[in-house]
Amino acid sequence: MTETQHAHHGTRGKPSVALFVTCLADLLRPSVGEASLRLLRHARTAVSVPPQQTCCGQPAYNSGDYDAVRPLAKQVIAMLEYADYVVLPSGSCAGMICEHYPRLLEGEWRDRALQLAAKTYELTTFLVEVAGLEIQAQAPGSGPTVAYHDSCAGLRELDIREQPRKLLRELCGADIRELQQRDVCCGFGGTFCAKMPEISAKMADDKLNDVLATGAPILTGGDLGCLLSLAGRARRLDMDIEVRHVAELLVGDTDGPAIGEGD
Amino acid sequence: MESTSDRFLLNASEALRDTPRAQRRDVMAAFTPLIRNAAVEGFAAFEATRQHVKRVRQHSLDNLAFYLGQFEHEAVQNGMRVHFARDAGEMNSTVLDICQQHGARRVAKGKSMVTEETGLNDFLQDAGLTVRETDLGEYIIQEAGETPSHIVGPALHKSADEIRDLFLQKHDLGERELAATGDMVDEARQVLRRQFLDAEVGIIGSNALIAENGYSMLVTNEGNGDLCANLPPVLVICTTIDRVLPRAEDAAAMLRLLVRSATGQAQTCYTSYYSGPRRAQDPDGPLETHIVLLDNGRSDILEGDYREMLECIRCGACLNHCPIYSSVGGHAYGWVYPGPMGSVLTPLLTSLEASAALPNACTACGRCAEVCPADIPLPDLLRDLRAQESEQRIDAARWRLGLRMHAWLARQPRLYRALTSLAMTLLHRLGHRRGAFRRLPLASGWTGQRDFPVPQGKTFMQRYRQRQREH
Structure with a gap:
């Protein structure tokens, strides 16, 4: 049975989607999970949230503790493989499953990792390329003016570039202001930002200055790690930048405090 | 050449404070990728040649x-x-x-x-x-x-x-x-x-x-x-x-x-x-x-896990595209070869222990591998070196143990959920008015340079379960 055929055997004919909200969204920014859930339902999929989910294991993996991550990777695979699709509102966590789980595991587990990788998507890619989200296009410029930060893992491992921009334009009529250095890292890098904070801060400053130069009041992107780090640095420097995850903007959730802002 | 790779962070800190040089590095970082990209775009067979030369290099080394x-x-x-x-x-x-x-x-x-x-x-x-x-x-x-x-x-x-x-x-x-x-x-x-x-x-x-x-x-x-x-x-x-x-x-x-x-x-x-x-x-x-x-x-490199590094043709593109190299400059790396290629080579040619910071001077952004004409997976090699540091216990113990604990906890969903829910509730109560912490125990690596955004309160999983129970 091909994957597409299989996809139509979910609940009430809709493809089943397992939403992995990622640990950062789960703990620090649940509104990103809520927004992802709404978007996936809007895209006519049967979404479920596996209750066993925690973290994909990137922190230890990137620090080189492969042994500690292998059992976690297997647990994640076993937890998610029931669904037709797996969707994560993060390029780097989706990249972890698609690119790095197969590299980490061997034998039968590697095969299972590859099978899971084949049906795992970052949220905006899934909405645009798989779900074919029906969009009643908004008038250009009728929505917010935003700067978009391309997170590195999504950009280079999963080729996420146009998908979020297309959604922002068509779904919320956003005016997207491009950064001068679109493909340069913001300095987050997971534990890097805490292991080498001065270098990380310099890189964040470059990115934030690039954002300020666009004149866009809102900075958005698809990876909470980068956004938390940039919002934290912007707060420290009293920069007036409102930071929100792309999923939040796509559902129009802009009333609550932005990342790092008070009630 | 004498190595000061063991002082990478100090070297980097000094380099960052040298404002005129830091500004010139920024100019170079904006400029060098442009000329490289223009040259590569003007050569339609670049990717095919890259793959061809990679096979030739592999064959030569074999x-x-x-x-x-x-x-x-x-x-x-x-x-x-x-x-x-x-x-x-x-x-x-x-x-x-x-x-x-x-x-x-x-x-x-x-x-x-x-x-x-x-x-x-x-x-x-x-x-x-x-x-x-x-x-x-x-x-x-x-x-x-x-x-x-x-x-x-x-x-x-x-x-x-x-x-x-x-x-x-x-x-x-x-x-x-x-x-x-x-x-x-x-x-x-x-x-x-x-x-x-x-x-x-x-x-x-x-x-x-x-x-x-x-x-x-x-x-x-x-x-x-x-x-x-x-x-x-x-x-x-x-x-x-x-x-x-x-x-x-x-x-x-x-x-x-x-x-x-x-x-x-x-x-x-x-x-x-x-x-x-x-x-x-x-x-x-x-x-x-x-x-x-x-x-x-x-x-020895040829016989080991890092042999791809010998395919390097010394073009310097990974340096020119590395945001860390352009932030701190080549001298911070402390030996002959700086940037991503140097962060792989220095531990291999000198000692991993004395250059342990270098493989960590990477956000895994992947820009170096993207432009490397020898198609060397530099971020993977750097991560493998970090794995070797972890195995040999030459990385910082608090990081190793902390992350190992985190990975273990992530495998105990019930316990993970109980602890994280409690912690997020507490952090939210303490900080929701201001929205971000200026200081946080055990997080000085983060809060030294940036505020820590306050969690929104109940975790996503708490909210989701609660809603499910209500239905």
Whole structure:
């Protein structure tokens, strides 16, 4: 049975989607999970949230503790493989499953990792390329003016570039202001930002200055790690930048405090 | 060369505070990718050539002993003398022996990172020889008593003003302004011309050794390599065993990647093939040609998990595209090779323990691997080195244990949920008004430079379950 055929055997004919909200969204920014859930339902999929989910294991993996991550990777695979699709509102966590789980595991587990990788998507890619989200296009410029930060893992491992921009334009009529250095890292890098904070801060400053130069009041992107780090640095420097995850903007959730802002 | 890689973070911190240099690095970081991209986009076969050269390099390394043997045989046929050096000391003393056999006192040298690796200049100078670097960048830093900050542009860290002051101070040439960059270049040319003519030995590096004909290939933009090779009576080529390629056309293919990736040119001004000493019918050229092939740990790398690193063609593109290299500059890395390629090579060629910070100087952004003409998965190699640090317990214990604990906790969903829910509720209560913490226990790595955004309250999983129960 091909994957597409299989996809139509979910609940009430809709493809089943397992939403992995990622640990950062789960703990620090649940509104990103809520927004992802709404978007996936809007895209006519049967979404479920596996209750066993925690973290994909990137922190230890990137620090080189492969042994500690292998059992976690297997647990994640076993937890998610029931669904037709797996969707994560993060390029780097989706990249972890698609690119790095197969590299980490061997034998039968590697095969299972590859099978899971084949049906795992970052949220905006899934909405645009798989779900074919029906969009009643908004008038250009009728929505917010935003700067978009391309997170590195999504950009280079999963080729996420146009998908979020297309959604922002068509779904919320956003005016997207491009950064001068679109493909340069913001300095987050997971534990890097805490292991080498001065270098990380310099890189964040470059990115934030690039954002300020666009004149866009809102900075958005698809990876909470980068956004938390940039919002934290912007707060420290009293920069007036409102930071929100792309999923939040796509559902129009802009009333609550932005990342790092008070009630 | 002495290593200060163990002080990477301190070096980096100093470099970040050196505002004029940091600003120049920012300019270079914006500029160099543009010229590289333009050159690569103008060469439709770049990706195909990249994959072709990768296969050739892999094949050459798989059969390294064979091709080295072939190269040696052909080079000897051409009249070259071939020396193998196991380590830095052997290369240095081989070169000194050659100089002493000829009673040489003056050496003119072309750019060579390999001799930086072995500290050849100091070694020869300690033995009483005068060694003059003739690549403009190398010349500048030699005059300034500094080390290269970049493998292609060794003096990229210096401003025109610094170089002007240096020349005015070092060159006894009377009153002059050196207002334009061209004036400085002319002056260096004038000073160096004498050095080429006086030298008894010329030393250059090599970009490729061609097994089928025993030639050594070198690219330069200044022509100083040819002057070092052809004016002094004795030529010594210093390079490493991993430079060997089977055929001349392989070197040509590699060249098409190397130059575009390095300087954004389609070709350098000079591409030279050194075939051996002057023959009876030749009007000029060296009387004697030596080639010294350094191993210095490369055979071990070849046998290990990092052998892809030997496919590096030393273009410097990974440096030019690395946001960490451009933030802190080459000197912060503390040894010969900086940036992503250096962060892999330095631990392999020196010691992982003494350079443990370097593999961590990476956000895994992947830009280096994206542009690497040799298609080396640098972020993967760096992560594997971090894995080795973890295995050998030379990383910081608090990080290792903390992350291991986190990975373990992530496998106990109930416990994870209980603890994280509690922690998020607490953090939310403490900080929701302000929205971000300026300080947080156990998170000084984060809060030293940035605020920590306060969690929204209940976790997503709590909210989701609650809603499910309500339905």
